[in-house]
Amino acid sequence: MNFFAHHKVSFVDYPKKISTLLFVSGCNLNCAYCHNASLKKRRVNKITERSVFEFITKRQNLIDAVVITGGEPSLYQDEIKDFFIRLSAAFPTLLKKVDTNGTSPGFIRDISAYADLISMDFKTLFYEKYLNFPMDVILNSIEELRKTENYEIRITMYPEYISPEDFPEMGKILRGTKNIVIQQYRQVDNVKPYKDKVLNDFSNILKSYAENVYLKL
Numbered sequence: 001m002n003f004f005a006h007h008k009v010s011f012v013d014y015p016k017k018i019s020t021l022l023f024v025s026g027c028n029l030n031c032a033y034c035h036n037a038s039l040k041k042r043r044v045n046k047i048t049e050r051s052v053f054e055f056i057t058k059r060q061n062l063i064d065a066v067v068i069t070g071g072e073p074s075l076y077q078d079e080i081k082d083f084f085i086r087l088s089a090a091f092p093t094l095l096k097k098v099d100t101n102g103t104s105p106g107f108i109r110d111i112s113a114y115a116d117l118i119s120m121d122f123k124t125l126f127y128e129k130y131l132n133f134p135m136d137v138i139l140n141s142i143e144e145l146r147k148t149e150n151y152e153i154r155i156t157m158y159p160e161y162i163s164p165e166d167f168p169e170m171g172k173i174l175r176g177t178k179n180i181v182i183q184q185y186r187q188v189d190n191v192k193p194y195k196d197k198v199l200n201d202f203s204n205i206l207k208s209y210a211e212n213v214y215l216k217l
C-alpha cells in the first residue's frame, strides 16, 4: 500500500506513545475547518510501503505505533487491512491506529480486528445540514465503535457545527462511551474558536456520560 505523505515522528497522535504518521488522500466529506484540505481529493500516493517499512526497521527503538490518517482511511479499507497484516508480521509489537470520519460502520467493524486503536470524529448533531451526510450512518458507526476494544471519539469544537445548546444531546448520544477527546478548533476561516471555558463546560457535561473525557486545548 502506498501513501500520500509520511510524517515521520509524532508525539500527539497515539495516546502516550511515539508514532509515525501515514496520510492517505481523498475524503468523502467536506468539512469547513479541514486542515488537510490538500488531501480532500484523491492524489497519487508516492510514499511506498517499502520506504515505510525501511523507516520503521531503522527506528524500531523509537517508534511505538503507526497511525493512518487522512484524508479518509475508510476509503482504503481492504488495503489498510492487508497493510496492517503485513505490518504485524514484520513488527509484532508495533501498535496500529487508524483515524476515521465515521462514514463507514463497515470499516470500523472490519478494521477493529487489526487495529489496536480506532479514533473516530463526531462532528455535529447536524450531518445532513452541514456535511450533506446521513446522521444515522454516523450513529451506526458509534455503535460499531462501542463494540470494539479500544477506541476514542474525537470532537473538534468548530462553533459553526457545534453550539452549547447541543452539548446535552451530544452527551446522550455518547452515553457509555469509553474515551472522548474534545479538541480545540484551530482557526482556518473567520470563525473564532470557543474560549477554553466553553470546552471545559462541555467536558464536564460529557463526564457524566463517558468513562474518560480528555481535553486538548
Ligand code: SF4
Binding pocket: 027, 028, 029, 030, 031, 033, 034, 035, 036, 037, 039, 040, 070, 071, 072, 101
Ligand atoms: S473528514 Fe477530515 S479530512 Fe475529510 S474534510 Fe473533514 S476534516 Fe478534512
